[in-house]
Amino acid sequence: MVETSPGLRSGATPLAVRMRPTSLGEVAGQRHLLTPGSPLVALAGDRTGESGSVSVILWGPPGTGKTTLAQAIARSSGRKFVELSAVTAGVRDVRQVMEEARASRDLYGVSTVLFLDEIHRFTKAQQDALLPGVENGWVILVAATTENPSFSVISPLLSRSLLLTLELLTDDDLGTLVDRAVGDTRGLGGRVELEPDARAAIIRLASGDARRALTALEAASVAAAQSTAAADPAGEAEPIAPEGEGGESGAPVKPVITADIVARAVDRALLRYDRNGDEHYDVISAFIKSVRGSDVDAALHYLARMIEAGEDPRFIARRIIVLASEDIGLADPAALGVAVAAADAVQYIGMPEGRIPLAQAVVHLATAPKSNAAYVGIDRAIADVREGKAGRVPKHLRDAHYPGAKRLGHGKGYRYPHDDAIGVVAQEYLPESLRGAVYYEPTEHGNEREVSARLAKLRRIVRGGA
Secondary structure (H helix, E strand, C coil): CCCCCHHHCCCCCCHHHHCCCCCHHHCCCCHHHCCCCCHHHHHHHCCCCCCCCCEEEEECCCCCCHHHHHHHHHHHHCCEEEEEECCCCCHHHHHHHHHHHHHHHHHHCCCEEEEEECHHHCCHHHHHCCHHHHHHCCEEEEEEECCCHHHHCCHHHHHCEEEEECCCCCHHHHHHHHHHHHHCCCCCCCCCEECHHHHHHHHHHHCCCHHHHHHHHHHHHHHHHHHHHHCCCCCCCCCCCCCCCCCCCCCCCCCEECHHHHHHHHCCCCCCCCCCCHHHHHHHHHHHHHHHCCCHHHHHHHHHHHHHCCCCHHHHHHHHHHHHHHHHHHHCCHHHHHHHHHHHHHHHHCCCCCHHHHHHHHHHHHHCCCCCHHHHHHHHHHHHHHCCCCCCCCHHHCCCCCCCCCCCCCCCCCCCHHHCCCCCCCCCCCCHHHCCCCCCCCCCCCCHHHHHHHHHHHHHHHCCCC
């Protein structure tokens, strides 16, 4: 019968831990932090302690490699590595690490890297306990946080550390990690076969999180092994043979990870969605048209599909901002503010919580009155400019402050609106060739009904009408 290899059993050291890089060269992603001469590279390459000893704070979403970078630095540099979690460690633990680090430096010439995970959970008093060790060089602090350090880390500690921002891993980065885990002896050792659709599904589900990708792969490998064993109840299949053994008659029986197995293993339906393919464009198109069409339920459906498929939330937020101006505009002036606030919130809190402000913005936009008048107006104006309908700026509107400007008549005859009782004066603002041009035509929807009435009065006054 088919045997489940130790690397495919649950209960062993998690795959994400086994596959943790041992050097910076193995780290996938974060290339912007690992260029030659960068602080992290200098920190990892310095075995003398004479350079590259600055403490760093790593800020980024979960699964982007904060712990990995800290351990790779310690291993590469030959320094002592101590790891604390802000969830369980207290001031006493911190002070003990400091004393031991000072002793290691003074007695043995060995410097210590203190990796502190989730530093944002430390109170001010706990963070204060780190200051003597960081300031005196007893430890090189590598702290990790998923929250903005400007709000969660005390100023004295920030000023003594470099703040480095980690980014979500790209699909290519995740693909590299998954492929390595399938073939590497630390991982699955080539004992499973990963179908392309399953690989793509794991990458989509990971949404830039390396730990999530490897956890999904591990769960799928166990499920595939169990599925293979269940299909051979009589024990007729060959057992999984060590690498290099077995020929045509005794070829290893490899569990095959399919997209269906991935879906079952992670208990998530796999959506047909390629972030660079037709489905990506079809879903975002349907999303935009649903908001424009005021169907809030359809809009939320397509938002959910994008979120579940692992679409970049920043891409969704950008489209919502465009929608707020293109399809709503001044019919609801608050829409743009809501959209921008949602984008900021997603950037600040990340996913999955970011789905909540995104949904709030989508509901607001879908139920708001609609107008594309501002969008149409700017495109009309741009079309005239591109056709050469620009004309000279009227003399009374030109800058009169530089030498010789007044001699040329610049600014002469300009009427200052604030000097008028109603704050509006009859005056020509457009170039002569465009006199009377109309670009913005408000609708009667929402707030634009009031704008329309006011604009008609303004145009009559400004253009000298009755």
